[in-house]
Every structure is written in C-alpha cells, then in structure tokens.
Amino acid sequence: MKTHWWKALGVVFVLYAIVFGFLGPVPRLPILNETIRVLYFHVTLWFAMIILMTASLSYSIGYLRNNSPLRDLKAREGAVTGMFLATLGLLTGSLWARFTWGAFWVNDPKLNGTAVTMLIYLAYFVLRGSVEDPQKKARLAAVYNIFAFVMMIVFIGILPRLTDSLHPGNGGNPGFSGYDLNSDMRMIFYPAVIGWTLIGVWIMNIKIRYTKLIWKQNEHLD
C-alpha cells in the first residue's frame, strides 16, 4: 500500500504559504517594502535544496556501504532535484537583488558561493556522464558527492559568515534573529520550507520510479 498523504501535506503547506504569504502581516521596512514576502518563496527553496542535497549525500554514503544501484539512482535524482530548486532559488534571488540591492548580480560572498556550489554539482553530472562502466560510475559519483556536499556547506554556510555579506545572518550576525524574521513570518516560513521539500521529494520520487521502469524494461529485452 503506497501512501500519498505526504504529497498532499506538501501541497497544502505551499498553498498556505501562497495565500498567507501575501495576506499576512509583515514588518514595514524601508527598501525591502513588500518584497520581504519574497522570503517565503526564495529562501524556502534554498532550504529545500539543502535538505535534498543532504538526502542525496546519505544515499551516496549508503551506496558506498552496500553497492546497491537503487541507492545510486536515489542519490542522483536527489542531486538533480536539488539543482532544479537551486536554479529557481538563484533566479528568484537575482530578481529580488535587482530591486533591493540594485543589480541582478552583486559581488556578495553568498552569491558567489552559490555559483561555485552549483558548478561543483554540475561537475557531479559531468563526472557521471563521462564514465561508461555503471559500477565504476556509481562509486566515483558517490565519493564525489560527499566532496560536493562538504564544499556546499563551506561555500554557502561557512565562508559567507566569515566575511561581510548583504544576506542577513552573515558577516558575524546571528542567523534568523528577532529582527530578520518575526513570529508572524516564522508561522509561514517554516511550513513553506517543509512544503517545498515535500514537493521536491515528490518530483524526485517520480523520476526514480520512471528510471526503475526503464531498468525493468531493459531487463525484459535482455
């Protein structure tokens, strides 16, 4: 018996964020104005991306433990879906930056860090595409995925905090503190993170099942 409740939960949470993200109260801040609501959609996408990359990492570690091709497939689809969310996060962030910081791309450690991170994950797919032998490919990819995850934490989580950044929670500031995210916003922000994560997992789930069907088909032909 397959369960679908978590898909519905993801949909409900994102819908909740869409409705109350626009209608709920937000702090009145200069420059940001109403764009503060972008936080419900832009930042939550990045949170979901990091969660999916963590899932991908755990599948890669799992692959190295038992060499199951299914684990390798899950690790790949986790990274693919994570990259998809990261692309959306980058595009929305760029638009937001244009109207609050003045340019589509500013020389900010967080922005450059995410660019480097995305290139590192692109290299993961290049690596996968360039090895013929499936077992060798899976093994190399799993090891590289661990490296990529560590680099992501360094470039998104650590380096921007060591220097000054336009992003809140960086440059020595604590993370989401009282003035960044008040209790009204938290009530929408955290469900939105869970919602986008579940939607991401759903997309990942569909792609995994699709590839499994292709595997079965190929077995049938052989």
Add this chain to the structure above:
Amino acid sequence: MNILTKIKNQFLLLVTLLISYGLQAQGNDVEMADIMRSNGKIYVVVAVLAIVFIGIVIYLISIDRKLNKLEKNQ
C-alpha cells in the same frame, strides 16, 4: 550641580523620546501595498498564483498515476 545633572537627564530623555518618535514616524512612512490591499485586488494575485500552483500539482498527480499504471502492468 545636582540640578544640572537632573536637567541634563531630562534633556537626554526628551531627545531619546524625540528620536524614537521620529523612527516610529519613519516606520509608518514605509511604502506598502496598503491601497492595493484595501480595495481587495491582492486577492486576485493570490488566486492566480494558487491556480498556477494547483495546475502544476494536478499535472504532477497525472504523471504519478500514469507511472502507477505502468508499475502495475509489469
């Protein structure tokens, strides 16, 4: 001397109050979409986004169902 410090303290208090009042006033001057919300048009935007999102979800569900059928056939 004592009176002088008292006056100084009271002056400082007045200055602080004025500054905080000024800040508050500034806070209220921040432009928000109040007019848009007051005549109700923001609901249109919310409805449009909700329709788009629900449409994508319905599409996801249909893909999910097709996969389910294929999985059962095998």
